[in-house]
Amino acid sequence: MGVGGSFWDLLKPYARNEGIDFLREKRVAVDLSYWIVQHDAVIRRRKPNARNPHLRNTFFRTVALFSKMGAYPVFVVDGEPSPLKSQARIERFFRMSGLDPSELPKPVEGEGEVTPVRQRNRFFTKYVRECMELLKLLGMPVIEAHCEAEALSAQLNREGQVDACITADSDAFLFGAKCIIKCLSSNSKEPFECYNISDIEAGLGLKRKQLIAIALLVGNDHDLHGVPGFGVDNAVRFVRLYSDDEILDRLSMIGKGDLDIENGIATSSTMFSMTVKSPHCTHCGHPGRKSVHIKIACKQCVMNGSHTCMKKPSGFKCTCSSCGEVHKLKEHQRHEKWQVKMQKSISAMPKFPNNEIIALYLNDSYGYFDGKDGLMLKWDKPKVEHLVDFLSFHQNWESSYIRQKMLPLLCTIYLREIASTQNDNLLLNDQYKFHSIMQQKIKHGHPFYLIKWMRDAICTIHSVSNEQAELLPLQSPGSDESIDLLDEPDGPTILVDDGCFFLLTDENMDLVRAAFPKEVDRFLELKKSRCKNKVETSIRLASPISTEVQLSIKRFYHSTKAVAQDHEKGSFIDSSPCGKREKLTNLDKNLPKSVRRRLLFD
Incomplete structure (x- = not known):
């Protein structure tokens, strides 16, 4: 999706590898359609009978992105696609199905587009609406675009309302995005790819309008064909001939048949014919005549240690100034011939470039709001009871399992609220209060604090002996679905200690320090004291006191x-x-x- 050809391969050398903490405390725009379809095939292959994978994937990934990665996600939904993209989508479907694209219904001149082309998949539309309802119950902001979700995501990123975009559509850069995250998985030790427009501009020397020109030449979501003979490499080479300000105007002039470069070729051909190459010896290949070199060896051969002219090796190329000038003229002439060939290919395309596509990419407003001040992003607390009812109905999950999987999100909201208000009287989910930090652990290659939560209200529970005290997992889902899916966050565990139950969760170390700085200092001091005592004990046991000097x-x-x-x-x-x-x-x-x-x- 996005720019045709191997456009992502062109950008890959300029990608940065970022870790799980890169998005912490940052706003990120998420292309919801991309999330829905990204792992749908994987989930269905692992579990063909999975129930509503679009809801399951959206729920788990949202909880992981918000709690584990610490980001503030903003979900963007596709609007009505443009007629050009609708036509291109149907053509892509014909190609993948092995049908003849020539049988496609074409828009009639002056009558607009063909109505059936604009219709979207009604099942996919249903999936999107269900995911939107789920996200709103989770308290996440959801906004709808005029046309493409990646276009509105790019606008939010360009205006500074979000710090990055999560999408696989490479044309988000053409819409003005500054930072794009292509693939993201929270349950992986491997870093993810992050593309910054500043790195691309510095590495390729290309800016936004030049990238739009490349998309017009190689094909895009609105025109799958592009210009014949143009791959990504040829397009980059051609676009670099013009500056960012003039490239689109120059393409319009070339599309109308303005090929003034032919005059330049005639001039360079005249210069090449007028260039006189100095005579060279046919034996050694150096400047001079062979009749002279037979009598007296040339300077180049003498410098190489020979008293007579040596026979030139196969593939010999003279490096004298005269040959250098001729070589430069030949290269210049080849380049101009290639340039004329590319320009003729462009001029042969009818109505190129398509100004409607250019206007789509350069539009400044893709959402239903006016400018930066017209959109207020807000993250609300999740509606737990409504979520339990929603997921119990759609996923057939038990309420205990739903609450278990929601707890990481609730913990993150609670810690952020404590850090901002410093009110220790607040309770997690109106039931639990912070007890202590048990240990520091490494999970998926990243450090976390294992936090112990205590039930605040007095409740009657069955007695558990100290000999049986252990970590117990919470209740599993009521359905027979597998739970080892991508990006599913780990739920809490239960610690039974002296007949009392405690919840254990993994929390970000910086967030815990911001919320409970005294508890973190106390934990670190205790850990340091324990390490010191352990070292002293091991030294005392392993090395008895001796008054003698160690032997040489x-x-x-x-x-x-x-x-x-x-x-x-x-x-x-x-x-x-x-x-x-x-x-x-x-x-x-x-x-x-x-x-x-x-x-x-x-």
Whole structure:
């Protein structure tokens, strides 16, 4: 989707590898249609009978993006596609189905587009509406575009309302996007690809209008054909001939048949014919005549250590100034011939470039609001009870499983609220309060704090003995669906301690410090004290106190040799520095090996 050809391969060398914390505390626009179809095939292949994978995927990925990655997602929905894109979509479907694209219904001149072409897949439209309802229950902002979701996402990014766009449509750069994340998975140790327009401009030397020109030449979502003979490499080479300000106007002039470069070719051909190449020896290939070189060797051959002219090797090329000028003229002439060939291909296309496509890319408003101040993005608290009813109906999940999977999102909202208000009296989900930090752990290659939550209200629970205290998983879903899907966040676990239940969750370390700085300092001090005591204990047990100096390597070697010889005789002997030997009998075999070694060599 997006620009045709291998456009993403052109941009890939300028991608940055970012980690899971890149989007923390940042706003990101998400192309909802892209999310729905991205892993639909994967989920259906793993579990053909999966129930509503579009809802499941949207729910889990939203919770992971908001809680685990710490981002503020803004979901953008496609509007009514343009007639050009509708026609291109049907043509793409014909190609993939092996049908003849010539049988496509064509718009009638002056009567607008063909009505059936504008119709969208009614099942996909239903999926989008259901996901929109789910996202609104989660408290996420959802906005609808005039036409393409990637266009509105790019506008939000260009105006500074979001920091990045999550989409696979490469033409988002043509709509003005500054930062695009192509593939994103929260449950992966591998970094994801992040494309910045500043890196692309610096690396390729191309700006927005030049990228639009490339899309017109190689094909795009609104015109699959492009110009015959233009791949991505040829398009980049051609576009670089003109500046960003003049490229689109120049394409319009070429499309009308303005090929003034032919005059330049005639001029360069005249210059080439007027260029006189100095005579070269046919034997050695250096400047000069062969008759002269037979009598006296040329300077180049003498410099190479020969008294006579050497025979030139195969593939020899002279590097003199005269040959250099001729070579430059030939290269210039080849380049001009290629340029004329490309211009003739462009001029042969009817109505090229399509000004309607250019206007779509350069439009400044793709949403139902006026400018930057006309849109207010707001993230509300999720409506838990309505979500339980919604997912229980559509996914046949039990309420306990739904609440379990929602808890990471609720924890993130709670910690952010505590960090901003410093009100310790707030409760997580009106039930739990912060108890302590149990440990620091690494998951998917990233560090987290394992947080212990205590139930605030007094409730009657069955007694559990200390011998049976352990970590227990929460209830599994009521359906038979597999739960090891992409981007599904890990739910909390239950810790049973002295007959009381505690919830354990993994939380971002920076967010926990912002919310509970004193608790983090206390945990770090306790961890430091435990490490120090552990080291001192291990040293005391492994290395008993000795008043003697450690043996040198030479004395250690001789002592070891003497002990080995005496060991063969049935006794252990220790060699002292003065040469005295004291027989050690009844050596306790239960002592640690390090202690027995010191007793032998001290």
